[in-house]
Amino acid sequence: MGICxxxxxxxxxxxxxxxxxxxxxxxxxxxxxxxxxxxKDPNAAKLGEFEFRANCAFCHGLGARGGGRGPxxxxxxxxxxxxxxxxxxxxxxxxxxxxxxQNGATQQGVGMTEEExxxxxxxxRSVQVKTPTQPTGNAVRGKExxxxxxxxxxxxMIQGKGGRLGPDLTATGSARSIEYIVDxxxxxxxxxxxxxxxxxxxxxxxxxxVTVVDAGGxxxxxxxxxxxxxxxxxLDTREQLHLFEKDKVRSVEKSRESLMxxxxxxxxxxxxxxxxxxxxLSQGSSK
Amino acid sequence: MKRAIHFTVLLMACALLSxxxxxxxxxxxxxxxxxxPQNWLTYSGDYAGHRFSALDQINTATAHALLPKWAYQTMAxxxxxxxxxxxxxxxxxxxxxxxxxxLDARTGRPIWQYxxxxxxxxxxxxxxxxxxxxxxxxxxxxxxxxxHVIALDAKTGNIAxxxxxxxxxxxxxxxxxxxxxxxLVIVGVSGGEYGIRGFIDAYDANTGERKWRFYTIPGPGExxxxxxxxDSWKIGGAPAWITGSYDxxxxxxxxxxxxxxPSNRGxxxxxxxxxxNSLLALDVDTGELxxxxxxxxxxxxxxxxxxxxxxxxxxxxxxLIQANRNGFFYxxxxxxxxxxxxxxxAKVTWSSSKDSEGRPAANKQSxxxxxxxxxxxxxxxxxxxxxxxxxPQTGFFYVTAREQCxxxxxxxxxxxxxxxYYGSAYxxxxxxxxxxxxxxxxxxxxxxxxxxxxxxxxxxxxxxSTAGGLVFTGDAEGxxxxxxxxxxxxxxxxxxxxxVYSSPMAYAIDGKEYVAVAAGSALFTFGxx
Numbered sequence: 001m002g003i004c005x006x007x008x009x010x011x012x013x014x015x016x017x018x019x020x021x022x023x024x025x026x027x028x029x030x031x032x033x034x035x036x037x038x039x040k041d042p043n044a045a046k047l048g049e050f051e052f053r054a055n056c057a058f059c060h061g062l063g064a065r066g067g068g069r070g071p072x073x074x075x076x077x078x079x080x081x082x083x084x085x086x087x088x089x090x091x092x093x094x095x096x097x098x099x100x101x102q103n104g105a106t107q108q109g110v111g112m113t114e115e116e117x118x119x120x121x122x123x124x125r126s127v128q129v130k131t132p133t134q135p136t137g138n139a140v141r142g143k144e145x146x147x148x149x150x151x152x153x154x155x156x157m158i159q160g161k162g163g164r165l166g167p168d169l170t171a172t173g174s175a176r177s178i179e180y181i182v183d184x185x186x187x188x189x190x191x192x193x194x195x196x197x198x199x200x201x202x203x204x205x206x207x208x209x210v211t212v213v214d215a216g217g218x219x220x221x222x223x224x225x226x227x228x229x230x231x232x233x234x235l236d237t238r239e240q241l242h243l244f245e246k247d248k249v250r251s252v253e254k255s256r257e258s259l260m261x262x263x264x265x266x267x268x269x270x271x272x273x274x275x276x277x278x279x280x281l282s283q284g285s286s287k
Numbered sequence: 288m289k290r291a292i293h294f295t296v297l298l299m300a301c302a303l304l305s306x307x308x309x310x311x312x313x314x315x316x317x318x319x320x321x322x323x324p325q326n327w328l329t330y331s332g333d334y335a336g337h338r339f340s341a342l343d344q345i346n347t348a349t350a351h352a353l354l355p356k357w358a359y360q361t362m363a364x365x366x367x368x369x370x371x372x373x374x375x376x377x378x379x380x381x382x383x384x385x386x387x388x389x390l391d392a393r394t395g396r397p398i399w400q401y402x403x404x405x406x407x408x409x410x411x412x413x414x415x416x417x418x419x420x421x422x423x424x425x426x427x428x429x430x431x432x433x434x435h436v437i438a439l440d441a442k443t444g445n446i447a448x449x450x451x452x453x454x455x456x457x458x459x460x461x462x463x464x465x466x467x468x469x470x471l472v473i474v475g476v477s478g479g480e481y482g483i484r485g486f487i488d489a490y491d492a493n494t495g496e497r498k499w500r501f502y503t504i505p506g507p508g509e510x511x512x513x514x515x516x517x518d519s520w521k522i523g524g525a526p527a528w529i530t531g532s533y534d535x536x537x538x539x540x541x542x543x544x545x546x547x548x549p550s551n552r553g554x555x556x557x558x559x560x561x562x563x564n565s566l567l568a569l570d571v572d573t574g575e576l577x578x579x580x581x582x583x584x585x586x587x588x589x590x591x592x593x594x595x596x597x598x599x600x601x602x603x604x605x606x607l608i609q610a611n612r613n614g615f616f617y618x619x620x621x622x623x624x625x626x627x628x629x630x631x632x633a634k635v636t637w638s639s640s641k642d643s644e645g646r647p648a649a650n651k652q653s654x655x656x657x658x659x660x661x662x663x664x665x666x667x668x669x670x671x672x673x674x675x676x677x678x679p680q681t682g683f684f685y686v687t688a689r690e691q692c693x694x695x696x697x698x699x700x701x702x703x704x705x706x707x708y709y710g711s712a713y714x715x716x717x718x719x720x721x722x723x724x725x726x727x728x729x730x731x732x733x734x735x736x737x738x739x740x741x742x743x744x745x746x747x748x749x750x751x752s753t754a755g756g757l758v759f760t761g762d763a764e765g766x767x768x769x770x771x772x773x774x775x776x777x778x779x780x781x782x783x784x785x786x787v788y789s790s791p792m793a794y795a796i797d798g799k800e801y802v803a804v805a806a807g808s809a810l811f812t813f814g815x816x
Contacts (some may be wrong), residue, residue: 041445057712062696191717200786201763203744227743228764230780
């Protein structure tokens with residue numbers, strides 16, 4: 001654009017007109033892409049499945065049913081927008097502040113062309129449930145249970161309210177399948193929840209249980225916030241933060257037995273669980 | 288007056304001579320790199336792939352006092368996988384997106400910087416990475432993500448020559464540091480995720496003229512061609528990701544190759560798929576194949592053999608050792624390529640038997656299925672491109688091991704030129720969590736693990752050993768660590784603030800030893816107070 005100002009008004013007008021024309025073309029092209037241009041192509045979904053496997057399945061699982069890392073995409077409701085254009089944007093630009101990377105920025109996959117992204121969207125549409133199953137539970141009652149007798153809120157936060165010992169569950173309803181949530185309540189140690197992730201580290205920290213005996217013999221139990229070979233950052237059961245250097249404490253013992261109690265049917269009847277699931281799902285969408 | 292003029296001329300001649308001698312790295316100097324331990328002249332520090340420094344000022348008694356001396360920021364995102372070289376006080380390195388730079392190795396201040404103008408549609412598989420330069424004469428050499436080989440003037444960073452190895456739009460790229468031998472610059476191409484046909488190339492260091500090309504997949508009429516089904520050889524992969532080694536006594540250069548394409552689908556490419564996942568012994572002057580050894584036949588788990596081949600002399604035998612991505616540690620007789628031994632150095636489930644030649648053979652149930660089958664090691668392997676080291680003082684071989692298991696699934700995938708061609712998906716097998724890593728000291732004679740240092744998670748850092756009785760490595764949590772080479776006891780560490788995705792090296796200036804490693808976007812250098 002430096003040229004516009006260095007060659008006088010006439011040039012400026014010409015260049016401006018060209019810029020405006022270009023802008024029109026770009027806008028038109030962008031507008032034309034608000035809907036999947038391959039929506040009617042019968043082969044697009046199949047081609048999209050190859051791309052999905054190579055680029056997306058690492059986090060979103062085979063069949064887009066969600067893995068431990070990424071949301072179940074067979075849900076009709078997508079957290080970051082349902083329209084074709086919104087899906088395209090989510091795939092191409094990623095979701096800042098989440099593990100969803102920009103197109104081409106994953107370590108596993110390779111960048112997709114525009115056409116390939118549309119193919120992936122065709123594939124997602126093909127596996128998306130046509131009539132979303134409504135959760136059978138009662139979300140209002142679930143909310144009461146969550147912060148009341150089921151005591152979930154002692155350790156879990158939703159919309160800024162609750163404890164910090166376990167993961168914040170505000171977005172869980174939109175990010176995880178119902179099966180995953182149910183399993184996490186019934187068998188919390190089977191798959192530990194993921195905590196802090198660092199930009200270049202492959203694996204996020206998990207909510208492991210840790211017991212530390214410091215140099216003075218005092219014992220601390222809680223969850224690991226973060227850890228490396230030489231230090232430990234932990235939250236004890238009273239939510240007090242402790243920062244340890246491992247060579248200055250007597251012992252550090254970690255366990256993959258979650259601090260969360262195993263909510264069996266006796267502790268949490270099936271109906272109550274379904275109500276809590278309904279509550280989590282009702283929190284899921286940002287729209 | 289006359290005398291004064293003579294003196295000036297003499298002084299100028301000396302200056303010129305000294306200048307020339309500083310910039311000139313002869314092939315003989317590269318061959319005799321052990322004679323100048325203050326310099327780090329090749330990617331692995333020597334032609335044998337040892338990544339060992341004979342410097343000992345930083346040692347088991349002094350390592351605790353190590354301090355950062357300087358950092359050089361590339362200011363680029365992505366993985367910084369480069370190992371720099373150092374020649375007479377100047378450090379030459381590469382960074383993300385095919386940057387190159389020459390720095391004052393004492394201070395980290397730039398002398399020149401180069402940035403390749405990469406096209407927007409390059410096809411890097413696994414990050415916009417570059418692992419380093421080679422030097423010969425007055426030029427430094429790098430390969431690029433758009434598949435060019437470039438010679439830069441070592442004094443200015445100006446392009447001396449630039450040749451296109453192949454069409455990058457077909458999925459070809461170069462990520463490894465070239466190997467300079469005699470008058471040649473040797474490189475190999477990456478692109479096993481795009482259905483390329485891999486090759487190793489040698490270029491005249493002065494002119495850039497290609498002297499030979501060895502296709503890592505034999506063409507029609509060549510031995511080994513029958514190991515591919517139909518036309519699958521044309522898009523069979525077998526790329527090179529890492530710098531080879533060189534044995535001057537036999538005029539042989541050793542190069543390693545990666546997976547057959549598509550990586551996780553064997554259907555459609557029945558056969559052993561030569562020379563994927565292999566070690567190639569090539570005549571330096573002609574590129575002619577002397578022998579090969581295939582570590583993983585008909586691979587379906589992306590078990591690239593692209594780990595630095597380490598040459599070793601033991602009891603009069605000329606050996607080649609490699610800790611392979613497939614989880615086995617191999618000892619070969621490098622005079623003929625015969626296997627001497629193989630033993631697991633990490634958790635392995637893909638193989639529980641050996642073939643008639645003593646090679647670990649794949650279990651049938653490890654073949655990827657549409658719904659996925661669990662296999663160890665995972666897709667990133669028990670190790671990967673990061674360099675191991677051999678320490679002649681302890682006699683141990685040290686390697687970064689990754690204890691991670693994945694679920695491998697497979698699907699038919701049509702080939703489209705220049706498009707990703709995996710035929711697969713894989714993801715961590717959460718049933719096997721947690722995943723972790725280790726630096727392992729291996730006795731190369733017995734294959735036994737002598738000690739290990741556990742990393743909290745799998746890491747991508749290589750390893751350096753030094754005559755100070757130390758090994759240096761990094762971790763995914765951002766620590767750069769010095770350990771006692773004999774025992775594995777940690778002696779010092781530095782938190783670099785980002786995962787280490789590179790292999791460290793050492794050099795000296797003015798009698799002071801430095802250790803350097805890249806982490807995040809910075810090249811860090813450490814020394815004693």
